[in-house]
Amino acid sequence: MSHLAELEAWGASRGLLLRLQVSGPAALRGLRVGVARRGPEGGPQLLGDLKGWAIPLPGGLHLDTLRIQVPRGEPAAALVGPLIWAATFAWALEHTPCRRAALLAIRDDEHQHRRLVRYFRRLGFEPVRELGAGALDLPQRLLWGGSGLLMRGDCAEGLRRCERSLGLITAAPRAGSAG
DSSP, X not given: OOOHHHHHHHHHTTTOEEEEEEESOTTSEEXXXXXXXXXXXXXXXXXXXXXXXXXXXXXXXEEEEEEEOOOTTSTTHHHHHHHHHHHHHHHHHHHSSOOEEEEEEEOSSHXXXXXXXXXXXXXXXXXXXXXXXXXGGHHHHHHHTSOEEEEEEEHHHHHHHHHHHHTSSOOOOOTTOOO
């Protein structure tokens, strides 16, 4: 399994700068993971970032906002998201007791919601419950910032999937296949 330093070096070898910003006390740590590259004028150009926070519990990683700003077709487009996720999962596994993460596939637009659910499933997240307009969902909606599908995933499995996506590991052969 990759460590943060290895992911940073891997990104740098492809012209990508991986940076983590952690803030707050151990009881509630804010997290921002960003990937940038050198821009046309020499300064960093942000390609994507993820924000969240962690409390020191096995299920305490809460992921809020993911933003990817790489135009389709650019070589970096397929690398930025998996690198951000891999770094997030590696950080949780290395520096916190968090082993599971939670996020909300927000339901602003039905088409976009379905895309988000598919995307998060590819990372290993599974549905937990819908957060809707009911009074019982209000506290969770305030915490997550809206309605949608609450999902949870295993950090180690998410890291493995990202490593495969980035070509850092190869998929294990399936049982019964020649190899």
